[in-house]
Amino acid sequence: MTSLFLDTSSITYTIAIIKDDKIIYHQTGDSLNKLSDIILTEIDVAFKSINLDIKDIDRIYLVNGPGSFTGIRIGLTFAKIVAYSLKKELVLLSKLEMLSCLKEENKIIVPVIDARRGYVYGAIYDNKGNQLLKDQYIKLDELKVKANNYNDTIYVSEQPIEGVKSIRPNYDLISLIKRHNEVVSNIHTCKPNYLKKTEAEEKNDKKNK
Numbered sequence: 157m158t159s160l161f162l163d164t165s166s167i168t169y170t171i172a173i174i175k176d177d178k179i180i181y182h183q184t185g186d187s188l189n190k191l192s193d194i195i196l197t198e199i200d201v202a203f204k205s206i207n208l209d210i211k212d213i214d215r216i217y218l219v220n221g222p223g224s225f226t227g228i229r230i231g232l233t234f235a236k237i238v239a240y241s242l243k244k245e246l247v248l249l250s251k252l253e254m255l256s257c258l259k260e261e262n263k264i265i266v267p268v269i270d271a272r273r274g275y276v277y278g279a280i281y282d283n284k285g286n287q288l289l290k291d292q293y294i295k296l297d298e299l300k301v302k303a304n305n306y307n308d309t310i311y312v313s314e315q316p317i318e319g320v321k322s323i324r325p326n327y328d329l330i331s332l333i334k335r336h337n338e339v340v341s342n343i344h345t346c347k348p349n350y351l352k353k354t355e356a357e358e359k360n361d362k363k364n365k
Contacts, residue, residue, distance in 0.1 A: 158208070159215040161329055162199075164191060164231035165223030165251045166269070166314055170327075171202050173213075177330055181206050192230050199234075210238065215245040217333050221349035222277040222291065223251050223269055228348045239343050246340040249332065250349065252291045255312045255325050256281035257332040263308040264288070267325075268299070270317050277351055280306065285335050293352040296320060 161172035167188060173181040181202050185194075203210055218235040221228040239246040255267030261283055269277040271293060278299040280289035289302055296319050303309045311322035340346055 157214045158212055159217055159333065160199075160210070160213050161217045161333065162231055162235060163219035163251070163254065164195060164227040164234075165219050165221050166227065167224075168314065169195065169198070169227070170219075171198055172329055173202060173206060173208065174330070174333065177334070179329065182329075187224070187227055191227055195230060195234065211242055213244060215247060215339075217247050217249055217336070219251050219254055220248040220346075221251055222271075222293070222351040225348070225350060228350065232346060232348055236343050236346055239340075246343055246346070247333075247336050247338060248340060248346065248349070249336060250279075250291055252277060252279040253281065253285065253287075253335075254327060254332055255314070257285065257328050257335075258283075258312065259326045259328045264303070264306040264310070266299070266303045266309055266311045268296070268311055268313045268317055268320065268322060270313070270315065271352070276317065280309075285331075291349075291351060 159174045161174060163170040164187060168184050169187045171183045172179055183202060216235050216239055218231055220232060235246055238244060252267040256265040263283055265281045267279055271277050274295055275293060276296045276299060278294050279291045280303060281287055311320050312325050313322040
C-alpha cells in the first residue's frame with residue numbers, strides 16, 4: 157500500500173509518502189506564509205522526486221485538527237477533492253494524537269497546542285496511544301491539574317507555551333498510521349475538527365444572545 161500523509165494544521169506542514177510501512181519521502185516546511193499558494197506545489201514536488209504520481213496512492217492520512225483554522229480547511233479541502241475524484245481511501249487523524257506519538261518511550265504524554273488567552277487544545281495519552289483525556293479546548297491551568305493525576309508526565313508542543321515546560325515532538329508517523337484504519341465512509345460529510353467555534357461563530361452567538 158502507498159499512502160500520502162498530510163498535516164497542514166499547525167505552524168509547520170508535513171508531507172510524507174509511505175510505502176509498505178516505510179517512509180520514502182518526508183518534508184516539513186513553514187506554514188505561516190501563504191500555505192494555500194505553496195502546498196499543491198510541494199505535494200507535486202514530493203511525488204515527482206520519487207517518480208510517482210498522486211494517482212499511485214491507495215490512501216490519504218490527513219491530520220484534521222485541532223490547530224490553525226485556515227490550515228485545517230486547506231488540508232481537508234485538498235484531501236476531499238483527491239479522495240473523491242481519484243477514488244482513494246481517506247483516514248482522518250488528530251493533531252494531538254500525532255503530537256503524542258513519539259519515538260521516545262514516555263509513560264504519560266500531554267500534547268498541547270496554544271489556543272491563546274490562557275487556553276490550549278490538549279489531551280492526555282499513554283505511550284501506547286490510549287487516550288486518557290479526550291482531545292479538547294481547555295484552560296491550560298485546568299489541563300495541568302488533570303495531568304497532575306498521573307506520574308511521569310511530559311508535555312509536548314511544536315512551539316513554546318507560557319506556563320508549561322514542554323519538549324518538541326519527534327514524531328513516529330509509522331506507529332501513528334498503524335493505529336488507524338477507520339476509512340471515511342462518506343467523504344462529503346467530513347468536517348474540520350476545530351474543537352472550538354470559529355471567531356465568526358462566537359461573534360454570531362454573542363449577537364444572538
